[in-house]
Amino acid sequence: MRNTQKSRKWHIQVPHAQTNVEDPLGYTKTIPVISSGSTASKDAQSGAGNQQLQEKKAWELAQSPFKTLLMTGFLMWMSGNQVNIFPIIITVMALINPFKALFSTNAVFKSFEEEGVAVTLPKLVYFGLNCVGVALAVYKCNNMGLLPQQSDWANTTPLEPQEFSVPIL
Incomplete structure (x- = not known):
């Protein structure tokens, strides 16, 4: 054992705990007891506080698509309007994720x-923000030219059929 202590370069000896150390500012050794009325009023107050907390969490969840909306919009802007694999993947994910969220609205809440x-x-609010994501x-998709436009059908004329068939009677 002596040999292992000599082989170590650093060795720290901690002195025994001192008993005359003062407590830090704001520290008290006793737990204050607060008594305010009956336990029924405490339960009502904690229930009301829990209700408010749950409402706040519901609103935070309802506004969460806004954060993804900003991120998705930035990604779509950065990907450009070319018809390549990466812009198409980003656009498809931008379509799929809000639809999934729209169909699972009741499960979320x-x-x-x-x-x-x-x-x-x-x-x-949750439904509306997801509809904005779909829009x-x-x-x-429209900017990339993936949706049909009026100019796609402007110069087309209906073709005359070259053959036709008649049923035999």
């Missing part, structure tokens, strides 16, 4: 409904 939180307005992706 199910836990809040079980708590008794009114989630009608957060659901509408942004459709606009990108």
Whole structure:
């Protein structure tokens, strides 16, 4: 054992704990007891606080598509309007993700409904922001030329059939 201590370059000896060390500012050794009325009022206050917290979480969840909307819009802007593999992948993902979110709206807010939180307005905000995401992706598809436009059909005339068939009676 002596040999291993000599082979170490650094060795620290910690002195025994001192008992005359003062407590830091703001530290108290006792736990303050706050008594305010009955336990029923405490339960009502904590229930109301929990309800407000759940409503706040529901609104945060309802506004979460806005963050993805900004990121997706930036990615689509950076990818350009060429018809290449990367812009198409980004545009397809921009279409698929809001549709998935639209179809799972009730599942997303199910836990809040079980708590008794009114989630009608957060659901509408969530639905609306996802619809904006779909509209942004459709606009990108239009700019890339992936959607049919009026100029695609401007100079076309209906073709006359070269053959026709008649049923035998």
